[in-house]
Amino acid sequence: MNVLLTGGAGYIGSHAALSLLDRGHDVHIIDNLSTGSKILIPKNAKFTNCNINNESKISNLIKSDKFDLLMHFAGFIQVEESVQQPEKYFENNTNNAIKLFNTCKNNGLNNIVFSSTAAAYGSVSNELIDENTNLNPQNPYAESKIRTERFLFDNQDDFKFIILRYFNVAGADKKMRSGQISKKSTHLIKILSEVLVGKRDQIEIYGNDYNTPDGTAIRDFIHVSDLADIHTEIAKYLLENLESNLFNCGYGNGFSVLDVIQAANNIYQNKINYKFSNRRDGDVEKLISSNAKILEHINWKPRHNDLKEIINSSVRWEEKINASNI
Numbered sequence: 410m411n412v413l414l415t416g417g418a419g420y421i422g423s424h425a426a427l428s429l430l431d432r433g434h435d436v437h438i439i440d441n442l443s444t445g446s447k448i449l450i451p452k453n454a455k456f457t458n459c460n461i462n463n464e465s466k467i468s469n470l471i472k473s474d475k476f477d478l479l480m481h482f483a484g485f486i487q488v489e490e491s492v493q494q495p496e497k498y499f500e501n502n503t504n505n506a507i508k509l510f511n512t513c514k515n516n517g518l519n520n521i522v523f524s525s526t527a528a529a530y531g532s533v534s535n536e537l538i539d540e541n542t543n544l545n546p547q548n549p550y551a552e553s554k555i556r557t558e559r560f561l562f563d564n565q566d567d568f569k570f571i572i573l574r575y576f577n578v579a580g581a582d583k584k585m586r587s588g589q590i591s592k593k594s595t596h597l598i599k600i601l602s603e604v605l606v607g608k609r610d611q612i613e614i615y616g617n618d619y620n621t622p623d624g625t626a627i628r629d630f631i632h633v634s635d636l637a638d639i640h641t642e643i644a645k646y647l648l649e650n651l652e653s654n655l656f657n658c659g660y661g662n663g664f665s666v667l668d669v670i671q672a673a674n675n676i677y678q679n680k681i682n683y684k685f686s687n688r689r690d691g692d693v694e695k696l697i698s699s700n701a702k703i704l705e706h707i708n709w710k711p712r713h714n715d716l717k718e719i720i721n722s723s724v725r726w727e728e729k730i731n732a733s734n735i
């Protein structure tokens with residue numbers, strides 16, 4: 410496959426590029442490095458530094474190469490920032506995405522894999538969230554993704570697409586070729602890794618009064634390399650079936666914030682200090698994926714479904730970037 414991949418200088422896009430390249434596929438990355446970093450771009454990928462809304466540059470790219478599909482990862486991802494600056498999110502995550510999809514379509518590239526989010530489900534009481542669960546977004550970030558999904562559903566005649574709703578993505582490439590870099594990350598396991606290498610003093614736990622066994626929020630953490638492999642398999646599925654579809658990406662296991670900190674403290678001799686503070690705007694109590702649908706449809710099995718492995722790879726990556734002053 411020859412894949413045009415946006416956001417490949419970012420966390421998840423770079424891992425997806427690695428998964429594709431490791432299996433002999435070709436990848437051309439588009440990224441404007443707004444939150445990403447050049448050092449995450451895999452060596453064997455082609456790279457064009459440009460905004461996804463740059464119609465002429467992207468048209469020329471598509472005309473000069475024969476791509477089988479677009480994987481669209483580029484976007485802004487900070488929930489709290491989206492509450493403060495919603496327009497920034499609608500502009501990039503919705504308007505720019507739609508512009509990109511239309512640029513692709515106008516140049517004959519109609520197959521799309523789109524990165525969406527479990528935040529689209531928002532606050533739900535289901536034990537396991539399947540793809541038919543009603544959407545109930547709690548913040549502009551989630552809403553910006555839902556609007557982009559809606560554009561695809563409304564234009565089913567023009568595009569063949571797969572929407573992937575990721576649950577909480579964590580961990581790093583086993584060979585340490587990529588991991589999370591963002592200095593402003595709000596992701597629990599990234600922050601915990603920063604505490605362990607001494608970049609932060611402690612973790613702040615937002616809310617201990619949720620209706621969960623220990624009062625802290627519960628999430629389904631999926632290893633980024635498993636998520637990356639889903640993309641390689643879903644691309645094959647899309648090209649073989651040419652049928653649009655929607656899948657959750659998670660393991661079906663829930664861990665509370667305190668479970669994760671406890672697991673890390675067991676590995677790292679209780680080095681993680683934490684304190685409780687108020688709930689954050691836009692956060693929800695519990696998000697656990699049903700992954701029955703994706704397991705049924707594509708040739709994918711989790712290979713890294715182990716909280717300790719997720720934490721350990723994230724910490725090793727943090728040590729690596731800390732040693733290189735990144």
Ligand SMILES: NC(=O)c1ccc[n+]([C@@H]2O[C@H](COP(=O)([O-])OP(=O)(O)OC[C@H]3O[C@@H](n4cnc5c(N)ncnc54)[C@H](O)[C@@H]3O)[C@@H](O)[C@H]2O)c1
Nearest residue numbers: 416418419420421441442443444445460461483484575578
């Ligand atoms: N990280 C998660 O836990 C998570 C969960 C659910 C969904 N997602 C989705 O996955 C995708 C990737 O997330 P990530 O964690 O890798 O984020 P990231 O910030 O690490 O990567 C995003 C990349 O997109 C690039 N980018 C942003 N706007 C651009 C634009 N207009 N033109 C060109 N490049 C642009 C950035 O420079 C960056 O390299 C996002 O769409 C996000 O919404 C992430």
